[in-house]
Amino acid sequence: xxxxxxxxxxxxxxxxxxxxxxxxxxxxxxxxxxxxxxxxxxxxxxxxxxxxxxxxxxxxxxxxxxxxxxxxxxxxxxxxxxxxxxxxxxxxxxxxxxxxxxxxxxxxxxxxxxxxxxxxxxxxxxxxxxxxxxxxxxxxxxxxxxxxxx
Amino acid sequence: xxxxxxxxxxxxxxxxxxxxxxxxxxxxxxxxxxxxxxxxxxxxxxxxxxxxxxxxxxxxxxxxxxxxxxxxxxxxxxxxxxxxxxxxxxxxxxxxxxxxxxx
Numbered sequence: 424x425x426x427x428x429x430x431x432x433x434x435x436x437x438x439x440x441x442x443x444x445x446x447x448x449x450x451x452x453x454x455x456x457x458x459x460x461x462x463x464x465x466x467x468x469x470x471x472x473x474x475x476x477x478x479x480x481x482x483x484x485x486x487x488x489x490x491x492x493x494x495x496x497x498x499x500x501x502x503x504x505x506x507x508x509x510x511x512x513x514x515x516x517x518x519x520x521x522x523x524x525x526x527x528x529x530x531x532x533x534x535x536x537x538x539x540x541x542x543x544x545x546x547x548x549x550x551x552x553x554x555x556x557x558x559x560x561x562x563x564x565x566x567x568x569x570x571x572x573x
Numbered sequence: 574x575x576x577x578x579x580x581x582x583x584x585x586x587x588x589x590x591x592x593x594x595x596x597x598x599x600x601x602x603x604x605x606x607x608x609x610x611x612x613x614x615x616x617x618x619x620x621x622x623x624x625x626x627x628x629x630x631x632x633x634x635x636x637x638x639x640x641x642x643x644x645x646x647x648x649x650x651x652x653x654x655x656x657x658x659x660x661x662x663x664x665x666x667x668x669x670x671x672x673x674x675x676x
Contacts, residue, residue: 470606479639480599481591481646504646524647531643532636541609542629 450507450514455527458506458517459534465510466538473510480505484518506531576623580634583624587615588641590622595650600642602635611635 453461465475482505483490493500503518506527519527577583591598594617601614612625613635624631645652 466604466606472607474603474605476601476603478599478601479642479646481595481650502646502649504643519643519647521647524643528640528643532639535632535636535639538606539604539611539629539632541606542611542632543609543627544629 448512448514450516453515453517455517455519455523458508458515459527459530461515462508462531463534463538465508465513465515466534469510476507476509476511478507480507482518575621576625580624580631583613583615583622584634584638586622587638588645590615590617590620591642591645592650593617594619595645600638602639613638 462475462477469475481502483500483502484505485493485500490500501520503520504524505516505518507514507516509515577586587600591600597617597619599616601616603612603614604610609627610625611627611632612623614621614623616622626632641654644654
């Protein structure tokens with residue numbers, strides 16, 4: 424199975440391999456806000472099974488040919504952050520520029536915080552270094568190697 | 574696929590990788606709610622480093638890394654990420670790559 428994102432980094436259409444058959448899913452390019460909405464839907468759809476992949480890449484959204492032409496002409500190439508998301512069936516993408524990156528990054532962080540709830544809360548004290556102020560020890564659970572909280 | 578055990582190692586290596594190959598490097602996140610697992614990957618198609626976890630605390634660290642990468646990728650590899658709270662040692666390595674793009 425080809426890993427997601429290994430091929431066709433510079434192309435807009437990507438193939439998503441499903442099972443052993445090759446099915447081509449078109450990459451849908453969205454504006455940042457619709458992208459975030461659709462990303463939320465992806466997380467909602469994959470709670471029972473499935474994965475959500477999100478990939479970030481520094482990109483100018485132009486072909487190599489165009490980039491070389493622009494370089495020789497001395498033009499400044501505008502770079503943005505290309506964000507792609509897929510659930511294995513559907514792929515969406517968006518370009519985030521300098522101006523909207525702060526807003527996008529906080530909305531994105533909110534989505535993740537809301538959706539990534541299946542990860543384990545810290546039960547064992549095997550990471551002494553992380554002194555997060557909001558660490559919540561749950562004493563009702565008698566963990567195997569539970570050290571007393573410091 | 575190289576799994577890195579320590580978060581700090583992963584953070585440092587991924588920033589180095591990005592700064593050395595900003596055009597080829599990508600940062601990938603895979604989340605499986607059903608398994609409660611999160612896997613992070615940074616690669617430039619020559620080298621690859623991964624970090625996997627099932628801990629909620631790592632999700633918070635990943636958020637920081639997300640912010641760092643958003644800043645770097647939207648603003649350019651020479652972007653100042655000190656406000657994102659990156660370690661000083663990483664800042665101490667200014668990008669020595671030629672600035673051909675910006676000329």
